[in-house]
Amino acid sequence: MNQVKRMITKNAVPLLFAIVCLLGIYFAKMPTQFLIMEVAKRLARNSFLVLSLIIPVVAGMGLNFGIVLGALAGQIALILSTHWEWAGLGGLGLTALLATPLAILFGYLAGLTLNKAKGREMITGMVLGFFANGLYQFVFLFLVGTVIPFNNPRLRISTSPGLRNTIDLKLIKGSLDGIWQIQYGFTKLPMVTFGVIALLSVCLWFFFRTKLGQDFRAIGQDRHIAGVAGIDTNRNRVLAIIMSTVLAAWGQIIFLQNIGTLNTYNSHEQVGTFAIAALLIGGATVTRATITQALTGTLLFHVLFVVSPMAGQAIFGSAQIGEYFRVFVAYGIIAISLALHAWQSKSLAKSSLEEDFSVSG
């Protein structure tokens, strides 16, 4: 009995959201087939991005709002690959390969910045994302076609500078999803994409059992003790951010090959918020995140995303209410879990502050 109780308190957040989802499904009266189709599609699209958040959490750097930088690296690679007309699975692989050095560079710069803002990594990462977005827009909306010569009619309208607002990715659309699909009712399950996600999960699981992974864990537990034990904390923190950024770049490429069109100027904007909300709904916190939490969270968040407009229509007579409700949930869950985390660590910090006093005094 006690065990059941502990299970429930430990998984309170995902259980609560599971109930909300079930209520939503009940009220929305959605055809089951449609629900399964939508959710499977979204799981294939988003899981990789959500998994990319885990490493920095374990390394004690909190939720990496800077994965936007990784998404940008992925998009830059996609723009170039469209320009060079890389097609099919090979093209997709080349694109991912092209995105990697970019993501490593961005992640390196982000890691250096975050090392200058210890204790404020999350807000700094978030602002860094906004800042990088500004630079990205500056380059692709102004410099391309004016300073940078670029005259591909599929990417540009020759009369004005900058890239088109939407870029058709038909050359690589579905190149990963389409390799092997299992038909289930109306739903085509993209088995290879799920396979890639499973592979990443296994790799992450394995990674945390290597020396480097254990170092990350140690730093996440206590940076000072890890430093005293001879771990180069600053270097490892940069490494953690680089890994997360590279994974996010690949994740964004997988996301966009599923969607098939790139909204040049806003495909990446909500990447951080939605991925983080999904991770937190799975029961992760600022200091603890597991692969299971990431995957359950993605599932619950996207069920909620699919059912809320129709549930809003059924309950309040307005689909818009449901749409705003899901945005509210995304922001609200982040606010609540950040507040809970700060609340808990404050009481910890307080006791260590008192220890400081007694030692120095």
Add this chain to the structure above:
Amino acid sequence: MKDQLGKVYRAIGLPRLIISLFLLALIFVALGTELSVADLLSDSLVRVGMNGIFVLAMVPSIQAGVGLNFGLPVGVICGIVGTLIAMELSLIGFGGFFVALGLAIPLAIISGYLYSLLLNRVVGQEMMVGTYVGFSVVAGMCIFWLLAPFKNPAMIWAIGGSGLRVTLTLADNFAGVLNSSLAFKFLGLNIPTGLLLMLGLVSFLLWLFFRSKPGVAMEVVGRNPRFAIASGLQLNTYRSLGVVLSTVLGAVGYVVYAQSFGFVQLYMAPLMMAFPAVAAVLIGGASTKEATVLQALIGVVLFQTLLTVAMPVTNQLIQGNISEIARVIVSNGMILYALTRTTGGEQA
């Protein structure tokens, strides 16, 4: 001579120097085109007046040790609710303006107090928590705008008969009451006297507050919490006071902003409103730990003039609207600079 130059340089600081020089260069370029510099500066004056109070709202929260108030939308929403009720009652002119203020301020005191109770429990992470509390409040209020019992047909969707529209015009209520009162022309500049007087009044009151006993106590709490405890000051009381003041200024700021803008934008429009204000106070020379009324004013003048002048000038040189992107880059770059400058020791 060299020492003195160094002193001046340190007093101004690198970011302010760069932005001032950039601004001067832009104005210089504008003189060379057929743009009217007087018009540009008139527009800047209006934008300084519109945004000034939002920037002032950052000062009490920084001084109380809470840091930059990224939760400014909490106050903004109170300002919007006040404005909407004044519109629902079809009040016009200064009457409407003051009713909007009179409704917004008590609302802001209540919500600011509740917000401060939360912030007092998350010491050290106020900025991050504040950002997402602001986002959640804006998103949550979207549902309220759809369900709120407003009946004025000018405000709700014509079809369906409920739910507020996305953009409401204040033209029939109190658009421009401050901007046009006592306005005059001087050297080709249109001076929005009422608007600037309002900003001056709020600045003066805030300046006065920081010279009063609670103001000084708040500064001590923000600067050195341990010393403040030793002096018998209640940390949380003064932190709450700072947050409430900041929220009230956010609400007042919105009513002033809306009357100048002439429209009320609902739904997701207030989402990012804290960011330009945060950037402006930092450009004025404030840090996450120290800010003065003067820095807020310098910041808003520099930042808003830069944005106003940058758009038409760059439009002459390159196509497209670069102002929005310049705003994003400058404001977030400035915030990044401030966040990474002081590491605050090795705090966890």
